[in-house]
Amino acid sequence: DEIGDLPLPLQVKLLRVLENREFQPLGAKFPQQADVRFITATHRNMATMVEEGTFRRDLFFRVNVIGFTIPPLRERKEDIPLLIDLTLERLNRSYGKNIRGFSPKAIQVLLDHNYPGNVRELLNLIEQTVILCRSGEIGVEQLPHELSTRMKQKKELPTRGRPTAQKLREVLERYDGNRGQMAREFGVDRTTLWRWLKGLEKS
Numbered sequence: 494d495e496i497g498d499l500p501l502p503l504q505v506k507l508l509r510v511l512e513n514r515e516f517q518p519l520g521a522k523f524p525q526q527a528d529v530r531f532i533t534a535t536h537r538n539m540a541t542m543v544e545e546g547t548f549r550r551d552l553f554f555r556v557n558v559i560g561f562t563i564p565p566l567r568e569r570k571e572d573i574p575l576l577i578d579l580t581l582e583r584l585n586r587s588y589g590k591n592i593r594g595f596s597p598k599a600i601q602v603l604l605d606h607n608y609p610g611n612v613r614e615l616l617n618l619i620e621q622t623v624i625l626c627r628s629g630e631i632g633v634e635q636l637p638h639e640l641s642t643r644m645k646q647k648k649e650l651p652t653r654g655r656p657t658a659q660k661l662r663e664v665l666e667r668y669d670g671n672r673g674q675m676a677r678e679f680g681v682d683r684t685t686l687w688r689w690l691k692g693l694e695k696s
Contacts, residue, residue: 497537520693566608574687584623595631661693
């Protein structure tokens with residue numbers, strides 16, 4: 494994690510592991526074999542670091558075999574509902590709770606936030622609210638004050654255009670639960686559809 498922060502002396506040692514598949518534990522007299530694969534991550538621009546001399550060129554090309562970029566959470570907010578569901582499931586087990594989810598207003602607050610702390614910030618927010626929640630649903634009042642006050646400044650979201658529960662069930666059955674096709678038919682994004690379906694579960 495954060496290989497871009499690795500000091501140059503440690504970069505040399507890591508390169509040795511990758512090239513020769515061996516390492517020498519602290520205090521050992523002989524090297525040992527290492528049969529491992531590496532997955533590395535960083536928030537830095539590695540190519541720029543190579544040009545600046547702060548990251549070894551040979552190590553860069555050794556670890557940069559298959560690379561991909563994960564956009565920050567603010568650029569993929571359609572992932573927020575899924576992250577909420579997965580995290581709630583885990584935290585319910587950890588804290589011995591049975592929280593169904595967030596209220597529609599609380600969900601909207603989370604969707605409107607830009608998350609300068611990325612996914613870790615969202616996970617931290619969810620854990621805070623789970624700890625504070627004393628019911629089966631997390632409301633705006635459980636959110637951090639700076640987030641909940643933003644909701645008070647917003648007008649209620651318009652409900653015109655939202656399909657009836659019967660229509661949602663019909664389309665859900667027609668597409669066999671495929672939310673991508675459902676969202677296209679209704680002309681909304683997945684986040685809006687997810688919020689509608691959450692309301693459907695409670696009805």
